[in-house]
Amino acid sequence: MRYSLFSIARHALNSHKGWTEAWKKPPLQKQYDVVIIGGGGHGLATAYYLAKFNNNLRVAVLEKGWIGGGNTGRNTTGIRSNYFLTENAKFYDHSLKLWENLTQELNFNLMFSQRGMVSLCHSSSDGERLATRYNALRLNDIDGDTLTLDQLKIMLPDLNYSPAARFPISGAVIQRRAGVARHDAVAWGFARAASRLGVDIIENCEVTNIDISKNCVTSIQTSKGNVACEKIGICVAGHTSEIARMVGLKLPMETHLLQAMVTEPVKPFLNTLVVSPALHCYISQTDKGEILIGGGIDGYNSYSQRGTWPKIEEIVSGAISMFPRLRGLRLMRTWAGIMDMTMDGAPIIGQTPIKHLYINGGWCIGGFKAIPGAGWCFAQTILNDQPHPLTEPFSLDRFRTGRLLSESGAGNQPHKQ
Template identity: 50%
Template sequence: MSPRTPGADLPEHPDFLWRTPEPKRSYDVVIVGGGGHGLATAHYLAKNHGITNVAVLEKGWLAGGNMARNTTIIRSNYLWDESSGLYEHALKLWEGLEDDLGYPILFSQRGVLNLAHSLQDVRDSVRRVEANRLNGVDAEWLDPQQVKDVCPIVNVSQDVRYPVMGATYQPRAGIAKHDYVAWGLARSADAAGIDLIQNCEVTGIDVQGGRVVGVQTSRGRIAAGKVALCAAGHSSVLAGMAGFELPIQSHPLQALVSELLEPVHPTVVMSNAVHVYVSQAHKGELVMGAGIDSYNAYTQRGAFHIIERQMAAALELFPMFARAHVLRTWGGVVDVSPDASPVIGLTPVDGLYVNCGWGTGGFKATPGAGWVYAHTIAHDEPHPLNAPFSLDRFTTGALVDEHGAAAVAH
């Protein structure tokens, strides 16, 4: 039998990208969560391992959760070897993802600046640049004038509350169009024969003799040889259904966009001290984010004072934004682990896997996370890149503490 041509037997309709199948009674693998990581896992299960008897279950619509609510920054300039290995693998996949999927994702490598505002910021930043270089990750240290050269609209005056004393710069970093990424991954998974099932909420996980055997859903029971949890902020709820706890907390995370503007912002600027980050989307909106709301919640909304502080921080760095109007704000639900690094690997239940704890950094890891998670599921053991991010590190003490690199939403 000749291989199936993607879309060969699909209806001729310009808006049709994937099928809308009814769930089968059983699958080899069930992925719970139809966001970026779930779809990337399905894509690489088919592409790298030939596993296609797979269902992706999404309680709402595909990529309607954090994937639709994130701010699309992609970078790999993390401090520790374990983190930079995983994120750099993801960045290299990003660089070829459009060709891999045969679908546009508008990946724009416009660079990312991480600003330093104190002597301690400078010391930490230079340390991270040198660590990046040792790991083969592109990184530079820029003085204030060089920061101004890269991004002319940044206020580098030394006469402000948080003067810019320099910045790290990763030229290969950038942004991508989040919806297009999700649609390309979904289209590829569907073409491989994987079922993408929307409006299908998982309400229970069936475990027999210490092994997962299926899931209960709003559309009936589905038997499964393996189940992969990929539900971001709701992962702890799903783990509870299987009888174990995850060391994560869920928080609201807010962001906003301005009205459409002419091109004024050529790169991405982040600041932990001022606590804001800003990029300009392809259409022209300024995209801004800050830190998480401090309370735990599963709501996709947050407190107004976070937005107020975010705007004050943005004006500190970009005085010209004072005349811009906020178009809309939104929130997502992020899952934060004790060491600000992800959990991706096996669980105490045989055949049940977990991918969570990405905090504010999940989007940038999308293809890399999908790649290593698919390997973990296919082989029932971690890929070398995600082995350090196992669940048992919280009992062994082998933490990967990235609070410094992940202190601001990104």
Template identity: 45%
Template sequence: MTSAKRRLPGLERQHRSLQKCGDASVTSVKQRFSIFSLLRNALGYRAGWQRMWRSPEPKRRYDVVIIGGGGHGLGAGYYLARDHGIRNVAVIEKGWLGGGNTARNTMTIRSNYVRPPSVPFHEGSMALYRELSRELGYNLMVSRRGMISFLQSSQAARTAARMANTMHVYGAKYEFIGVEEIKRRLPIFRPPPRPRLELLDGVYQPEAMMARHDAVAWGFARMADAHGVDVIQNCEVIGIRRDGGRVTGVETTRGVIEAEKVGMAVAGHGSVVAAMAGLRLPIEVQPLQAWVSEPVKPVFDEILVFSGYGCYMMQSDKGELVIGGPTDPYPSYAQRGSFRTIEQVTAAVLEMFPIFSRMKLLRHWAGMLDIVYDGSPIISKTPLRGFYVDVAGAGGFKTTPMAARMHAWLIAKDEPHELIGDFGLDRFARGRLVPEGGVSFNR
């Protein structure tokens, strides 16, 4: 455990070093949201609300261009301005803000990972999420629900125990609670009399959260804009300009934009954009489906994960049951998946909760995940100088603030922060993979 001991004070230092790096003042926040502004604008027939961000024409040249206007990209723009004082930045998005896979995830924020580099990264992200609404002045509707994983095999229990130990080293709680406690917490749950997989135990992460995913993108966009970052929508990248092994700008549907540095924060199209830069990445794109029932009154609080069936269920703030499972098992850019996943996962959920069998499904969608070979993020320099990538690895919503912050650090300093030292692209050639599983485990 020498490495864990070495890392433990490191974590404190890492977080301190992050706090030290500047808090450049906001140039202008057009409007603040509070109960008073709500009242004032209600009295004024809501005519006083302003646009939350400008919609500027792209300039000819920026210090940094971030490709991708989802949570990760907008966050990177915000942290570049706030932490590093780099304000001549454009975040360019081919559609509308947060309209890609930021809009297509299932809102869960958790940190139950098994490898030493993963836990502090995800824990740090959760810590940022807890403060983010206040920091951005924008309600992300972060809701600390807790997460219960149903352990349905001794293998799953062993993995959970290992996770609990790794997480304990970093001060994260992951507790075994037993079947009786699951029943106490979930009055609606009665273990089925003849289950396919017997429920052996439960493990609980009290700090797991849900948040309003769109609001994360919008909150970052608003504050990035307030710091002087240009947020440019309907601007698709069609080429990456290079000169002698160095990036010089991007070609877009709205003309050429020169840039000293370019950061890539696209989900689901990582390989496509990287190919424009002449790079190949160790990723495959896979659809991750989720579907939502009609809304009902609150019946349970926690995020429920059924490890044996590889699926999960939670109840959103609106009262809908949100259900999802593993990724569809082949690469796809189609933003839709196969019916068999829906059928298998729904069957598994109904086996555990037959009471929901009469509920109707309202909506269904598939997000696209850039699945990295080892399931961990890539936040890294690339062989093309000045070109940086932020690839989520499996699901990227939970890591949004930390990944964005680390991406901004990497772009500003051209060196990775030690929190992401193990998430470089070079780990594959060096054989230092960080294999992680999770719900969408596919290897």
């Protein structure tokens, strides 16, 4: 059923008793054309675009837990495309363009709000570095602007402009098309849209092994039984190494914790995302009024999905340095997700050495914004058995050929430790 003002009115006449579930819960079949491992944003988007591009395909999404229970429901919901390297910029801007029409396409309100993202400069070298990056953006036909201190003061009067600050603010850059979306709605919207196109979404179904014959995928073993399939797509960021281990693949990544936290809700005072590269901290205000704060990774390998205290302290101190008025607020919740941190900070999307096994992972700290773009490109990679031009640079073999995509600020790049 389509969601619309008309459907709300129609169901109101029946006391809203006629609403059906957003996506179906079919039993697992014995055979599929394509199986996607992972029912997060990336897996669901891939399944949706697969079904959209070729509606004759039988597609299943296998999710170990529940839809949207992993990183899709744990991120800080930022969406942007302000990347310096052309490969990154083109891919993430394609994704941003899909976001701009996604609520209409999925017929599900994602609460996408292009409120802009401000990156603060704290020194002249900071300013030059960010100006270089934003000039590169404009050369790639992506919006980006510099802000003087006076312009910034009008836009964000609550920042700490004191020259005595630990990192005094000297200016800023802004991407006005950047924004936020409601992350749960993204998972639910893609799940509903994929289900309507005939994709089987199987929750509580853990993949235990992948069967291979003559270096080609044949079937997949799960906690709900074996499934024969022609192609498999891995969309399990955080656990990509674990799935790859099943087929004897070793990947250039480590799994790390990334935390986020919200304060108690307050009246609206912040209508953009603000990031300070020097303080390793970014802040936005949610629609509920909470101040949402994020920072860097905890710094050692972990699959535990719970963060540690020293990092919370560090992130909060950065937030208070930016906005001293946050000092009196109490933290309401903190949580952590686990990230595939690749060795160059860029994702891995494409084929693997095993035929018909495809990988979408290594999103480091920024997978949420890539959901529609990656789903779109990954679906075409699987359909055509060749990389999509936009994601070709993100191939797994770049670590051997040397064509790395080392963008500063995109990941921790553990090999530099």
